[in-house]
Amino acid sequence: MSIATLQDLLADFADRRDWGRFHTPKNLAMALAGEAGELAAEFQWLDPEQSARVMDDPAKAEAVRLEMADVLSYLLRLADVLDVDLEAAVREKTAVNEARFPAGR
Amino acid sequence: MSIATLQDLLADFADRRDWGRFHTPKNLAMALAGEAGELAAEFQWLDPEQSARVMDDPAKAEAVRLEMADVLSYLLRLADVLDVDLEAAVREKTAVNEARFPAGR
Amino acid sequence: MSIATLQDLLADFADRRDWGRFHTPKNLAMALAGEAGELAAEFQWLDPEQSARVMDDPAKAEAVRLEMADVLSYLLRLADVLDVDLEAAVREKTAVNEARFPAGR
Amino acid sequence: MSIATLQDLLADFADRRDWGRFHTPKNLAMALAGEAGELAAEFQWLDPEQSARVMDDPAKAEAVRLEMADVLSYLLRLADVLDVDLEAAVREKTAVNEARFPAGR
Numbered sequence: 475m476s477i478a479t480l481q482d483l484l485a486d487f488a489d490r491r492d493w494g495r496f497h498t499p500k501n502l503a504m505a506l507a508g509e510a511g512e513l514a515a516e517f518q519w520l521d522p523e524q525s526a527r528v529m530d531d532p533a534k535a536e537a538v539r540l541e542m543a544d545v546l547s548y549l550l551r552l553a554d555v556l557d558v559d560l561e562a563a564v565r566e567k568t569a570v571n572e573a574r575f576p577a578g579r
Numbered sequence: 580m581s582i583a584t585l586q587d588l589l590a591d592f593a594d595r596r597d598w599g600r601f602h603t604p605k606n607l608a609m610a611l612a613g614e615a616g617e618l619a620a621e622f623q624w625l626d627p628e629q630s631a632r633v634m635d636d637p638a639k640a641e642a643v644r645l646e647m648a649d650v651l652s653y654l655l656r657l658a659d660v661l662d663v664d665l666e667a668a669v670r671e672k673t674a675v676n677e678a679r680f681p682a683g684r
Numbered sequence: 685m686s687i688a689t690l691q692d693l694l695a696d697f698a699d700r701r702d703w704g705r706f707h708t709p710k711n712l713a714m715a716l717a718g719e720a721g722e723l724a725a726e727f728q729w730l731d732p733e734q735s736a737r738v739m740d741d742p743a744k745a746e747a748v749r750l751e752m753a754d755v756l757s758y759l760l761r762l763a764d765v766l767d768v769d770l771e772a773a774v775r776e777k778t779a780v781n782e783a784r785f786p787a788g789r
Numbered sequence: 790m791s792i793a794t795l796q797d798l799l800a801d802f803a804d805r806r807d808w809g810r811f812h813t814p815k816n817l818a819m820a821l822a823g824e825a826g827e828l829a830a831e832f833q834w835l836d837p838e839q840s841a842r843v844m845d846d847p848a849k850a851e852a853v854r855l856e857m858a859d860v861l862s863y864l865l866r867l868a869d870v871l872d873v874d875l876e877a878a879v880r881e882k883t884a885v886n887e888a889r890f891p892a893g894r
Contacts, residue, residue, distance in 0.1 A: 475666050490682040496729045500622040500630035504728040507822045510615035511721015517605040518714040519706045525605035529661055543668035556634055558644050560651055561580050567648035577595035601834045609833040612717045616826015623819040624811050685876050700892035710832040710840035720825035727815040735815035739871055749873055753882035755864055756875055766844055768854050770861055771790050777858035787805035
């Protein structure tokens, strides 16, 4: 599924609830920061090895998956209201990073 | 482009730089929170109306786009190392939200 | 009460629970970001006027107070383990800001 | 120096710049999340041992100190505009945690 399709699905979900007035760019950026903080909290006391095995515990795995879904959902809503092409933005940033961090051989 | 394709592109980018040892789930979740914080900072002093016009200023628009690209990139890397299907996770969370917030008519 | 006294109180609280091994600077910075995200989430859908009246609702007020306490607690723990004098740091940063943003008259 | 004194110093700094209109609770909570994200970013690629030695590098140490000052400054501004007694809030949260996490012997 393309990013655009997922974005449309979420835009439709918000529209049917009349959430447009809440979904200002500022509010969405704030909601995204909140969800990213909650996702980080899932990992805060884990050492690197424990963090690599975080999905072994089904309850924890589900919590992580749903926090990740929340982060992506707000990011896609923000892209929608700002008319940002996320795929193009990632490609552009990757090109910048190609120059900053040349791959070794 | 599908989410999976973008994810593979970023995984390849990291592999060619031998960044796997840095890209533990914990580190990626932390980097994601950092980028989400930077994205939020772009909006912190704006009132709702100003935030809706944030893309009118080309320099600000580019900053916002690249911060959004960073957020998505770390989220996709995290999905990759945790083997999370982000599209399925968003669909699952949307189903949960359908029940919690029934659409009016 | 001084910042130092509060810091000692929290250090003692952590010591008596043998939490020193969890309270690495990295973990504390991550926990701080998580709590800051949760605090932000209390305000995410409020417009500026609603945010100014957030303490009128006792339940919301208590949630905000406790999130603020969590943010301060992790910041004070981080200052303790890094041996940072927070008061001196704020004074130094304020001096920098005096120069960057001269007060009008 | 007491928290209240530092809070007054920052309130005065903001007043002399007429920043009151920007310092809504929502904006301050968002700025706090942004600074917490930047502070987290200082630690994102460090392993636990490296994070414990972060202050050995003078440039990094100064960056961390100033990020911590920013976090505290926005938290104190937020406490000021919401009329929250941070010390009392930390004591209250600590009492809650005493009950949740009884110290061993």
